[in-house]
Amino acid sequence: MKEKKYADVREQIVNLNSVHIGEIMEQLDVPEAIILFRTLPKDLAIDVFNYTSSDFQEKLISSITDKELEHIMHEIYFDDMIDLLEEMPAKVVKKILKYSNVEERKLINEFLNYPDNSAGSLMTIEYVxxxxxxxxxxxxxxxxxxxxxxxxxxxxxxxxxxxxxxxxxxxxxxxxxxxxxxxxxxxxxxxxxxxxxxxxxxxxxxxxxxxxxxxxxxxxxxxxxxxxTVDDIVDVIEQENTEDFQKMAAMAPSEEEYLNTGVWKLAKNRLMWLIILMVSATFTGGIIKRFEDVLQSVVILTAFIPMLMDTGGNAGSQSATLVIRSIALGEIKAKDTLRVVWKEFRVSLIVGVILSFINFLRLYFIERVSLNISITVCLTLVFTVILAKIVGAVLPILAKKLKLDPAIMASPLITTIVDAASLIVYFSVAKLMLGI
Known part of the structure; x- marks a missing residue:
């Protein structure tokens, strides 16, 4: 390209996969990318165009001639054209629509009026x-x-x-x-x-x-x-999975690529959930304040609060992740709630007992904590794990039943609920075991 040997470039590049050519073009400066695009055979150029990002397509459309754009618009598949129009700014859309006839514009408007993320917005009219x-x-x-x-x-x-x-x-x-x-x-x-x-x-x-x-x-x-067609569904699966991951991390979902998203938008997507979780965490502080007399009587109890809360949060997150994914795959329905609860209860009982046994050995024999306090902490740990896993399993199913996205009932929200519940259990067991 630097030596302007365009015939040699064409000879080498036409044998590459369309996806790979698109990746090469996106690494070049726009003028060089345009030259490379123009060296491609027309049919190959259309395929390559479809495999480039929307940002690059916008730059390409803004730089190529009207005749080249007209050829692309006449050859591109209809559903790809709809996707392109949805991504482009108004000035680029206006330029694209110049090359569609009255009937095509009517169809385009009909497709663009289908709800976002619906079957109508995904379909193509190019079938036999x-x-x-x-x-x-x-x-x-x-x-x-x-x-x-x-x-x-x-x-x-x-x-x-x-x-x-x-x-x-x-x-x-x-x-x-x-x-x-x-x-x-x-x-x-x-x-x-x-x-x-x-x-x-x-x-x-x-x-x-x-x-x-x-x-x-x-x-x-x-x-x-x-x-x-299945190629569109592969994109949908990727989009839905990304959206679920973002919701599970307590962020507003975004379809933009990370590096192309502005700092303010990223902050906005995260801030609302962080505020909600921060405010909800004040309940935890309220519970600790309510049982202040217990902590003052046996100060050492304070040292085990982080371990109990973290273990409960992690246990709840494990169950929630499995259940959310099973719901997404259609493996769990609302009618299966009792079966899920029974299964998680048995799992949590096994996990909780083993964790408590290991913890008891550590506290009593290594750290030389008194027997009553060791038993208090370990009993609380069993109850916390059981509670966390059941809450983590049930909340996503409840969300689905209420026609909410189960992913919103993921780690951060479940952790907040389990933290509050584990503290109540902890202090209640302590009062009972220690006679405070």
């Missing part, structure tokens, strides 16, 4: 549709004629009057069937589909459950509106 009265031979001819511009041809969709979805058929079945047979005799009528307003997380579950590469999207009247 067939009529049930077509013969297999006619259907294959139709696929050859129209399939070149479709996102997938592996699954075809059979529609009836008013575009009602009546069946599906794979390309494999078409090729292996008698060419004289009508489609209606060999199509699959037991169809797995989603609705336009279904949440993208539900769509991801459908893909996983039925092992699909594409799923049809229908409206409330059962009319075929579009399809969602």
């Amino acid at each position: 549709d067939l009529k049930k009265d077509m013969t297999v031979a006619k259907a294959i001819e139709h696929i050859k004629a129209t399939g070149v511009n479709k996102e997938t041809i592996y699954t075809c969709y059979v529609i009836g009057e008013e575009r009602k979805l009546e069946g599906i058929i794979s390309l494999r079945n078409l090729i292996l069937s008698d060419y004289s047979l009508p489609i209606k005799d060999i199509m699959k009528k037991d169809i797995v589909y989603v609705h336009t307003h279904d949440d993208q997380e539900e769509v991801a579950h459908v893909f996983k459950k039925y092992d699909l590469i594409a799923v049809p999207v229908v409206d409330l009247e059962g009319r075929l509106t579009g399809i969602i």
Whole structure:
């Protein structure tokens, strides 16, 4: 590139994977990236464009000629165009829309009006549709004629009057069937589909459950509106997982990349939850103040508060993480609450007893703490672990039942609840065991 040997550059780069070319382009300065982009064959250039980040796409669109942009807009898949329009600022959107006709603009507006993170916002209209009265031979001819511009041809969709979805058929079945047979005799009528307003997380579950590469999207009247392909669902799964991690860490979720997010926005995403948790932690201080007479009588009890609170918080977080993930994978439903509680009770009993036994050996034989205080601390530890694991397991299920995201019931919130509960247990056991 530095020596301006563009023919050599083209010769070397056209054999690379589109993703790798996109990564190379993003490492270059914009003028060099534009030159590299222009050396690519047109079809390859479209693929590379799809695999670059939205920030780079914006820079590219702002720098290339109108003719180059027009070619991209005519060749790019419809769902990729929608994703592009959602990411771009208004001035870039205006430039892109110049190259869409009236019908395309109507479709674009319809897609952009679907709720965020819904099936409608993910789907594409580039699919192969067939009529049930077509013969297999006619259907294959139709696929050859129209399939070149479709996102997938592996699954075809059979529609009836008013575009009602009546069946599906794979390309494999078409090729292996008698060419004289009508489609209606060999199509699959037991169809797995989603609705336009279904949440993208539900769509991801459908893909996983039925092992699909594409799923049809229908409206409330059962009319075929579009399809969602597996490549879009992979992005959804990544997005949903990232969102869950952020919520579990007590942050407002953000779809922006970390290095591209401003400091003030990062602070804003974290601040609200930190304020809530800070205020809720005052309950812990209130409990300690309430049992101040116990602490004054046996000052050494203070030394074991951090260990009890940390162990309880960690135990609760373990259960919460497992349950939240199981809910996300569809392995746990609200009806399974009692089964989960029973399982966590048994696990916590085993864990709590073992931890308490180890702790007793440390306190009584190594640190020479009195027998009554050692037993008090260890009994509290058993109760704290049991309580923490049950709370950690139940709260995410409760959140799901209340139609809240289970991830919000994660480590920080559960830790705050368990801290308060463990202190109450600790001081109550101490009063009972020590006769304070």
